[in-house]
Amino acid sequence: MRDDLQILTIPGIDPAALDPAPDGLRHYSVARDRIHPPGRHRCSACGAPAVATCRRSIPGLGLRWQDSCVPAEMEHPQDPRDLYHACGDDITAARPVLTGDVYEAVAVIETDGSTREITAMVLDHPCSLRANGVNLASRLAVAEVKPLPGAQWNGCFNRMFLPPPFPPTFGEVKACAAFFDQCYHVSPDQLQAGTRIACLNPFGINLLLQRMVKHSSRLTVETFKFQEAKDEQVERAINKLKQSRAVATRYDKRGYVFQGTAAALVIWLRS
Structure with a gap:
């Protein structure tokens, strides 16, 4: 996987000429303003009006904005820890079930009627999780989480990568992923009978939504x-x-x- 400096080198962009970018959630509001009037910026490569922007992590320069006149690329975390709100024992028991939560030992029913336990990630959008705004819906969509060799954020749109510090659910700490093409429906009781082992933060949830949209439509949404x-x-x-x-x-x-x-x-x- 190419790093951000290599990506900028291909179109001949000088990293030092790029505007500094903020870290954390503050970058969302700034990104919106950079590609909409009246503050729309120009493409970092050709000078045309920008329609997309993203942050690049440049050694010695920190985070910088790359504005582009072509549609947005798929995003990825600068640091895997940027994905998670909490993992393992750091999760507060009172936290409501939310999109991107990962539970282990969730019982699911296969197409042949057999039952097995999986590690599962909640896929439903926050607005779909609760039918009346309070109680969980009777059927929740989850994706199976399995180990894999590594995280390739620029491709493999059928999955949401969960690199360490994701908890060691399979006997050792390794990269895992939730697979959108291996989904099940479970009841709230089935889900909560398992153990919640990871919660995504807002940025992680937005990455999950971006990859689900890309998987189902091949459309990239910032x-x-x-x-x-x-x-x-x-x-x-x-x-x-x-x-x-x-x-x-x-x-x-x-x-x-x-x-x-x-x-x-x-x-x-x-x-």
Whole structure:
């Protein structure tokens, strides 16, 4: 797999001339602004209006923006640890089931009626996981997680790579992947009878969604667009809460409102 410096060398791009890029989730909002008016940037190679952008990790220079006039490439983490919110014993038991969660010892039913236990990743979008917004849907889509030699992020769109520090589910620490063409439906009881061993962070979930879309449609969607859609859903949810009851926001700093909101969230997380 070519590194980022080699990728920039092919079209003759000077890495030092590229704009510095932020790390963490802040890069999503910046990426959106770089390819839309009024702040649209130019292609780093030819100077045409950019339609896609991504971060490159350059030795000695850190993260830099590469703006492009061609559609987006598939993205990958600069560091495998950037994928995970928590693994193993670091996972909080009260955390709700979410897209990208990995459970081991999940019982699934094969097409011949036989049953076996697998390590499984939850595939459903956050909006599809809960039919009424609270309780898990009666059928959840999961993909089998299996070990493989290594992570090839530029291809193999039928899988989501899970490199170490993914937990050693198969007797030793090695790279694994969730395979989108080896899927099952399970009930919430089947899923939660297993043990949750990994949770993706927002960037990891967006990478998972990007690869699932690529697998099913061969269309590449920039990960910041998934984040943008989720941010809009969160904003709508907060607005509905504000209309129905007192909820603490950045505009309302009264102590009793904040304490009431915190208590309501704790009750929801425990339910």
